[in-house]
Amino acid sequence: MKDWAPSIIASALFAFLSPGVIFQLPGKHRPVEFMNMKTSWVSILAHALFFGLLLMLFLIILQAHLYV
Template sequence: MRDWMPAIIASALFGFLSPGVIFQLPGRSRPVEFFNMRTSWVSILVHALIFALFLLLFLIILHPHLYV
């Protein structure tokens, strides 16, 4: 049996937290921009930090499992 939940959570977070896909924080002209499909190095760093914190929360602290 393999635990699939870490791979599912990491893939979903990567898709949702890619800069410019859903939102960009900080935006180019406003603090938060939605669906603009642009990015900057500051936005990449902020999204990488948010991704790491959410991944830590979901995988280490909550420790979910899905065995298939």
Template sequence: MKDWAAPLIAAALFAFLSPGLLFQMPGKHRPFEFMNMKTTAASIFVHSIIYGLFLTLFFVVLSVHLYV
């Protein structure tokens, strides 16, 4: 693998967009909670949609991908 940008971006986004780590949307008691380290099924779904949108933004729109 010649270009490490794609796996590093994907891993960083996965880590930072884990529900409850930096933020949780929707939260258990409020629509947006910060660093509560808890999760719900709805927040997992919302964070996975956000993760997919950011991956699409970086890899397709900004052309950060593997050059093989």
């Protein structure tokens, strides 16, 4: 059996946490901007940090598994 949870969780987090798609933290004019489709180096680093922390939470701490 193959465990599909890491692939699905990582893909979903990457899609939702891409800077500027849904929200950007920090924004250019405000602390949080929504759907502006722009990014900066600071927001890329912030979103990468959130991605890594959430991925560790789901895969290592909560041990999510999905066998198909």
